[in-house]
Amino acid sequence: QTVVTQEPSFSVSPGGTVTLTCGLSSGSVSTSSYPSWYQQTPGQAPRTLIYSTNTRSSGVPDRFSGSILGNKAALTITGAQAEDESDYYCVLRLGSGIWVFGGGTKLTVL
């Protein structure tokens, strides 16, 4: 069974830049997997940040950007703010209408 991998945790200083990644246990992530990214704070429903690799959802600050880096999808936060401290999830479309979430990355801003 294919597993979508994410870093369990990451930390960044306020104003700093951080890149979170989303990979596959076997194979490479490409745009044809339509990687998307979601932000979730405790007790809240997820919020859509990025879809189709690099398209920001409406209202998402431009400090959030998506890309493919090597064989993984990536979410970069440039100029991190305290309010960005959250859990971040990626999801990949793996054919035949099947979607698989990564395990999530807990981002600390300190």
Next chain:
Amino acid sequence: QLQLQESGPGLVKPSETLSLTCTVSGGSISSTNYHWAWIRQAPGKGLEWIGSIYYSGNTYYNPSLKSRVTISVDTSKNQFSLRLSSVTAADTAVYYCARHDSAGIDYWGQGTLVTFSS
């Protein structure tokens, strides 16, 4: 503005069937290009895609849950539903309904917690 609202029992007995409904407002569930999904999150854990349905009735299920899951749609009520059979404590989670297209999820419900009691 599209809104999705989950409803259903918050307490289910082990071995019974969990049934939830998502009511869509502010838009039509029959919109082309969109699928309607159920996603869950166990306490302290990550998100898990359960399955999706198109308004025509075509369904796609998580292989690990496929034997126990049924997702259906009622276009006349602008609703879609989840049935998960033979539940155990491991199915305790917040259940979200959502809308997605091929590019990703754009709308989420607020989620509903389902717990289990003997």
